[in-house]
Amino acid sequence: SQQGEEDPQALSIQEGENATMNCSYKTSINNLQWYRQNSGRGLVHLILIRSNEREKHSGRLRVTLDTSKKSSSLLITASRAADTASYFCATDALNQGGKLIFGQGTELSVKP
Amino acid sequence: GAVVSQHPSRVICKSGTSVKIECRSLDFQATTMFWYRQFPKKSLMLMATSNEGSKATYEQGVEKDKFLINHASLTLSTLTVTSAHPEDSSFYICSAREDTYGELFFGEGSRLTVL
Numbered sequence: 001s002q003q004g005e006e007d008p009q010a011l012s013i014q015e016g017e018n019a020t021m022n023c024s025y026k027t028s029i030n031n032l033q034w035y036r037q038n039s040g041r042g043l044v045h046l047i048l049i050r051s052n053e054r055e056k057h058s059g060r061l062r063v064t065l066d067t068s069k070k071s072s073s074l075l076i077t078a079s080r081a082a083d084t085a086s087y088f089c090a091t092d093a094l095n096q097g098g099k100l101i102f103g104q105g106t107e108l109s110v111k112p
Numbered sequence: 113g114a115v116v117s118q119h120p121s122r123v124i125c126k127s128g129t130s131v132k133i134e135c136r137s138l139d140f141q142a143t144t145m146f147w148y149r150q151f152p153k154k155s156l157m158l159m160a161t162s163n164e165g166s167k168a169t170y171e172q173g174v175e176k177d178k179f180l181i182n183h184a185s186l187t188l189s190t191l192t193v194t195s196a197h198p199e200d201s202s203f204y205i206c207s208a209r210e211d212t213y214g215e216l217f218f219g220e221g222s223r224l225t226v227l
Contacts (some may be wrong), residue, residue: 033216042205042220043156088155098209099146099218100216102156 006089014111019076021106023089024069030092031039031101033066034074037086046074057069081112115142116208118219125196126227131223133191135206141186142208146216147179152204162189196226 005024013019017094025032034046049056049065060063062075062110076083086107115138123170125131135145144163150155160181162169168181178200189208193200205221 035218040203040221040223043207043217043218045215048215097161097215098144099158099161100207101158102148104155107153 006106008106009104009108010109012109013079015079015081017079017085017110019079019108019110020072020109021087022051023072023074023103025072025089025091025101025103026070027091028094029067030094030098032072033061033090034061034063034091035087035088035102036071037088037105039086053060062100077091077109079108081110084108084110104110114138114208114210114215114217115220116142116206116217118206118222120222121220122223122225124225124227127197128195130192130194131224133193133204133224135191135219136212137187137190137208137217140208140210143186143211144190145183145206145208146168146206147181147189147191149167150205150221152203153165156205158189159191174181193224196224198226199227200224 031050033048035043037043047058047063049063060077065072086105088105089103117136119134126216128149159174160170162168162181162183163184164183170176184188204219207216207218209216
């Protein structure tokens with residue numbers, strides 16, 4: 001079954017501000033991944049966080065994972081207009097053969 | 113990172129015809145490929161898991177006779193939408209990985225419009 005809820009569904013901020021997106025999931029996982037998608041395009045892998053990790057950084061991205069609450073957050077600091085895109089979390093659940101199940105996504109709009 | 117190529121990127125067809133979408137791993141051998149479907153402004157819905165040399169495993173609610181998946185080689189999987197109807201219009205995205213828990217690489221997607 002598909003799983004993963006993200007909030008907010010849409011987020012509009014000004015350039016330079018930080019953007020925080022949250023993801024909740026339902027089952028135990030091997031890892032959780034965040035992806036970005038520009039309109040009508042394929043997916044770009046941003047970051048992977050394993051179930052035994054609590055926080056991970058990559059450039060302006062910071063991801064946290066709380067397995068007790070089955071939730072994750074993606075923080076984009078000092079946002080730019082080019083960060084405008086949809087952001088999805090995806091879970092690699094235990095005993096599911098490595099398939100990724102995607103959350104509903106957050107549509108981020110960064111205004112210059 | 114590794115490259116996954118999808119073809120065609122856009123296809124328009126008449127209702128009742130069948131359409132084949134190809135997904136190729138260009139610089140690695142993909143033991144597993146996944147097919148997703150995405151409606152406008154919606155998330156990706158997993159349709160099926162395709163393993164080389166064996167039958168695809170379909171997610172609940174996905175018609176296997178409607179969406180035929182073939183993974184005949186380690187670098188190619190195909191999705192055929194049979195007897196397409198307007199409600200099959202969607203964005204189809206494939207992804208591939210080299211081994212069971214390796215990184216998943218995504219194609220650029222194929223936009224199908226059925227008239």
